[in-house]
Structures are given as C-alpha cells and as structure tokens.
Amino acid sequence: MDNTQQPSDQQPSARGLPRLTLLREITDGTVLDEVFRRGRVTRAELATSTGISKPTISESVRRLQEAGLLRESGTRTGRRGRVASFYELDLRAGWVLALEVSQAGLHSSAADLAGREFDSRWEPPVRSGDTDALIQSLRRTARQVLETGRRLHGELRAVSLSVANPVDPTSREIIALPNSPFPEGLVRPHQILADLLEAPLLIDNDVNFAALAERRSGAAREASSFAYLHVGAGLGMAYFLQDQLLRGAHGLAGEIGYLPIRSVDGRRASLAVTLARQGFGRPDAPSIDVVRVTDMIEAAVAGEMPARTALALFADTLAQAIAAICAVNDPELVILDGPIGNHPALQQRVRDSLTEITTLPVRVEGGQVDRAALRGAVHLAVDTGRSALLTG
Structure with a gap:
C-alpha cells in the first residue's frame, strides 16, 4: 500500500476541491467583495484593506480580468513616480432583473452587479383575476429588458419577483389565500418564464422584500x-x-x-x-x-x-x-x-x-425607502448574482 501523502496544496478540502483551488476561490471572492464595496480600487489598496499579500492580490486580479469580471480603469501616479492601475467591475460581468407585481401594475428594475440601475419599466395593472393578461405583461417586460441587459452587461445572473401573496418556503410557489385582492396566486412564474430566463428565479412576498430594503438602507x-x-x-x-x-x-x-x-x-x-x-x-x-x-x-x-x-x-x-x-x-x-x-x-x-x-x-x-419592495428585490438579485460569479 502506498502511504505517501498528497502534496499539501492538493489535499481535498471539505468542499471536495483541492486546497489551492479553494484558497484561490476565497481570495477571488474577497477581492470582488472589496471591488463591490469601493467601486474602483488599486491592487495596493486591495492588499491593505484585505490583509492579503500583494503578489497574491496581483494573481487574483489577473485571474478575474481573464474571466471578464474586472477591468483596468485608469491610472494614478504616486510617490517617486510610481503608477498604480485602478480596477473596477467589468461592464459585461453580468446583470440582474427585479420585477414587482402589485395593484399598481408591473414594475421592473434592471441593475448591474454593483446595484446600479440601467433600465426601469412599468406596465399598467391588469383586471383582477385576469391571469392571461398578467402572464403576457410579465413575458413582454422580460423580453424587452433581456434585449437591453444582454447588450449592455452580458449574462443575466439572477431574477427576483415580488408578489403580494405569501410564498411556500419549500416549493417557492406562490400561495393563493382566501379573500385576497391579489391575482398573482393563480400563476406559476417558474413555468411561464422558464423559456426566457436562463438565470435563477427568486420569488418572495413584497413585504419581505420591503423589509430587506429597510434593513439595507432604510x-x-x-x-x-x-x-x-x-x-x-x-x-x-x-x-x-x-x-x-x-x-x-x-x-x-x-x-x-x-x-x-x-x-x-x-x-x-x-x-x-x-x-x-x-x-x-x-x-x-x-x-x-x-x-x-x-x-x-x-x-x-x-x-x-x-x-x-x-x-x-x-x-x-x-x-x-x-x-x-x-x-x-x-x-x-x-x-x-x-x-x-x-x-x-x-x-x-x-x-x-x-x-x-x-x-x-x-x-x-x-x-x-421609496418603492421598497422593488428595491429589496434588487438587493436579493444582486446578492445572488454576485455569488454566482465564481461558481456559475
């Protein structure tokens, strides 16, 4: 029997990844988190704020550039003539879509992974109980925004949908309650949008989303x-x-x-x-x-x-x-x-x-928070989209 151990940087981790791969993933995630937090940053600033060595930061930035997630965005001259390059999220790193169905109609907000909105739309409310009209409104809005989002920011990373009904915590299906004034419980968004969306669809109650928005920025x-x-x-x-x-x-x-x-x-x-x-x-x-x-x-x-x-x-x-x-x-x-x-x-x-x-x-x-439910839906979609960057 060969009792020779594997090299230390190749020992399997708890996640089933070689240790070196796991460390790189953690480092890249930490760098991206700092870019999301600061918007525009140099490698030296990344090393200072994260406590990670400069060579490791440089390797991480290189990997993220090659993956199309970071881009160089200008330079800064420092002491003794040193030139530092700034890095920020690549415009085509991906984007997210948030949808809100309410008695006021259908509102949508598309944002890049920094949370910056680049597209917003509104469709008037449908007659109560008219599920066909609601389905058409959802699909029409999704098609229109998908065309713009893909052209500007590449891959759609996550979609969130806010509804006035509760959502089953296991199946993630909308629950139709008795005596509810809202018709959304009669539709199945995962089915009606499946052929349009290649990204995860996250459905939740509008009040939950609004509370999330108030927690984040309210x-x-x-x-x-x-x-x-x-x-x-x-x-x-x-x-x-x-x-x-x-x-x-x-x-x-x-x-x-x-x-x-x-x-x-x-x-x-x-x-x-x-x-x-x-x-x-x-x-x-x-x-x-x-x-x-x-x-x-x-x-x-x-x-x-x-x-x-x-x-x-x-x-x-x-x-x-x-x-x-x-x-x-x-x-x-x-x-x-x-x-x-x-x-x-x-x-x-x-x-x-x-x-x-x-x-x-x-x-x-x-x-x-203004339009809190839609804002909370954007927050959840952005969180999910960012998480997908290194695993998608």
Whole structure:
C-alpha cells in the first residue's frame, strides 16, 4: 500500500476541491467583495484593506480580468513616480432583473452587479383575476429588458419577483389565500418564464422584500431584529430576528391580516375583517379602501372631529396587533409603512395607543425607502448574482 501523502496544496478540502483551488476561490471572492464595496480600487489598496499579500492580490486580479469580471480603469501616479492601475467591475460581468407585481401594475428594475440601475419599466395593472393578461405583461417586460441587459452587461445572473401573496418556503410557489385582492396566486412564474430566463428565479412576498430594503438602507439599518408592517389595500408583516427572516412552517408567518382582534363592539374577527366592519374596507373588494382612509387621516389632521374619532379607532385597532407582535417577539423597532401606514399622523396615533395598552418598550418609525419592495428585490438579485460569479 502506498502511504505517501498528497502534496499539501492538493489535499481535498471539505468542499471536495483541492486546497489551492479553494484558497484561490476565497481570495477571488474577497477581492470582488472589496471591488463591490469601493467601486474602483488599486491592487495596493486591495492588499491593505484585505490583509492579503500583494503578489497574491496581483494573481487574483489577473485571474478575474481573464474571466471578464474586472477591468483596468485608469491610472494614478504616486510617490517617486510610481503608477498604480485602478480596477473596477467589468461592464459585461453580468446583470440582474427585479420585477414587482402589485395593484399598481408591473414594475421592473434592471441593475448591474454593483446595484446600479440601467433600465426601469412599468406596465399598467391588469383586471383582477385576469391571469392571461398578467402572464403576457410579465413575458413582454422580460423580453424587452433581456434585449437591453444582454447588450449592455452580458449574462443575466439572477431574477427576483415580488408578489403580494405569501410564498411556500419549500416549493417557492406562490400561495393563493382566501379573500385576497391579489391575482398573482393563480400563476406559476417558474413555468411561464422558464423559456426566457436562463438565470435563477427568486420569488418572495413584497413585504419581505420591503423589509430587506429597510434593513439595507432604510429605517432598520441599525436594527437586526425588527418588524415591518405594511398597511395599504392589504395588510402584511415581515419579521427579522437577528437578521434572519422568519417565514414559518408554511410560509405564512407575517400574514397579520388573519390575526384575531376583538373590536369595540365585543365581536372577534381577523384584523382585516375587523377594519372592514369598522367602515374602512371597500364594498367591492376584500381590501382596505386606501383613498378613503387617506382622506380620513388628512381630515383628522385638519381638525375635523368625526375624522379624528375614526383615525383613533383605526390606529387603536392596528396598535392591538402591534402590541401582540411585540409581546411575543420583542423587536428593536416596528416600521409602519405602505400607502396608509407611512402617514406621520397615523404613526403618531399608533404610538399614543401603544402607550395606553402596553408597558413594553415599542419604538414605531416610518419606512424610509421609496418603492421598497422593488428595491429589496434588487438587493436579493444582486446578492445572488454576485455569488454566482465564481461558481456559475
């Protein structure tokens, strides 16, 4: 039996790769992360910021250039006449596509792997339940953006889709909920886009995406455990615990519209049904009347007494749900957002109500990210696209 060991740089790693290959992959990933963070950087700066030796950095930069991921982008003269070359992400390293389906229509955002948007589009909303029109809208937008993206940035690395319905955590299929005002649960995006997209398709709930955007660049930048409550035509919540999104066994964590609430007349129903019974729902759809409630809040701000009474009732009902969330999960922050939830007057009235019904420390703030769901979808697509650079 030959007991001679393999050379140390060829011993298999836990991932099944030769050790030298694994070290190169780690180094290249570290270099790319710095390029993403800084945008434009020299090899000396890379060595300083990463702690990796200059020769190793030079080899990594060479490999990444040969792979079409980095490009030289100018020079800088230093001390004693030394010239340093700058490197940045190659324009054709790849790109990502984010799609958002909502009652406002279909919005899309295409970005390079640095997260810079280069294409955005909008298609008007389809009639509720018209799945054929929704499918056509998705495919039409995908075709148009694919042509532009491939021409400018090469390979499509990831696609994300934001929908108003929950998503099964195992199958990643959209869940159609009873009495939902949103038609997306009736389509299967993986099937209808399969022939157009060669990249991974990532589907998630719009509230989850919005919470991700607030964590990255909004109100939750300093909070790793927080609740994000969307109040609009529908109600939804996302909860991050130590930067981990809680999905639940069936993908239904955060479906706060189904939370049981006792109304002022003593009847018990879900939060959504209770608000409808209180006069805040639309008569023609299972949803909150956004226009009517917004007008009510504005009238309350103007001092109209009936509107002030209605605002207090609306806020008190929401506060009951928020108090329940805080009693169970104790978040650092509750973000109140959405077409109705982002109104400062509502946020303040909710704070006042919480002071009356709970002694728990509850901090309520408004969302800070515009088009948060689409922005969060871009973040996830970029993260996935970057990860694919060295493995795709």
